[in-house]
Amino acid sequence: MILYNVTINIHESVHDQWMRWMQEKHISDVLATGKFSSARMVKVLIEEEMGGTTYSIQYSTDSKETLQKYYEEDAPRLREEGHRLFGDKMLAFRTELELISDH
Numbered sequence: 001m002i003l004y005n006v007t008i009n010i011h012e013s014v015h016d017q018w019m020r021w022m023q024e025k026h027i028s029d030v031l032a033t034g035k036f037s038s039a040r041m042v043k044v045l046i047e048e049e050m051g052g053t054t055y056s057i058q059y060s061t062d063s064k065e066t067l068q069k070y071y072e073e074d075a076p077r078l079r080e081e082g083h084r085l086f087g088d089k090m091l092a093f094r095t096e097l098e099l100i101s102d103h
Contacts, residue, residue, distance in 0.1 A: 003097040004059040011089035
């Protein structure tokens with residue numbers, strides 16, 4: 001299993017709007033691509049010097065190939081919406097993780 005992890009720091013001035021968008025629209029839109037089996041959203045409990053609040057959204061997919069198809073077919077459109085709505089008040093970085101084991 002591959003985890004596509006998106007870590008986002010969101011400025012407090014748009015936090016509530018962003019949270020609604022994430023939970024009511026964006027995560028559902030990503031799952032609707034059919035390329036992920038589940039998603040988990042967690043709050044990062046370390047305070048950043050830059051301020052804001054940081055979250056991690058982890059999407060589960062079956063393979064690196066499926067994730068690559070997401071990058072090619074869906075990611076540009078889905079990322080653009082967040083950029084258009086929140087601009088520089090949202091800072092994101094992405095990490096690919098491979099699940100080794102659950103305990």
